[in-house]
Amino acid sequence: MKKILLLSAIALSLSGCLSNQTSGTLIGASAGGLLGNTVNGKWKTAATIAGAAIGGMAGGEVGKTMDKAEDAEKRYIHSH
Numbered sequence: 359m360k361k362i363l364l365l366s367a368i369a370l371s372l373s374g375c376l377s378n379q380t381s382g383t384l385i386g387a388s389a390g391g392l393l394g395n396t397v398n399g400k401w402k403t404a405a406t407i408a409g410a411a412i413g414g415m416a417g418g419e420v421g422k423t424m425d426k427a428e429d430a431e432k433r434y435i436h437s438h
Contacts, residue, residue, distance in 0.1 A: 366392060378428070379421035386417020 366388035390413020
């Protein structure tokens with residue numbers, strides 16, 4: 359659990375330096391891994407990995423949408 363929290367803290371601290379898609383992937387994977395890690399029993403490791411994978415994919419998609427919106431806004435501003 360301590361390793362996951364440490365990796366989550368690192369991901370959050372780096373997120374300001376990266377694209378929204380990359381930041382979303384890191385934050386989503388961290389959050390998903392933390393949620394998956396709350397599962398008890400023999401499936402804890404699998405749930406942590408699955409949570410990180412699903413969270414990373416979802417966060418990446420949200421970030422990609424945000425990147426596209428920012429690019430469209432910049433193009434609009436520069437064209438007017």
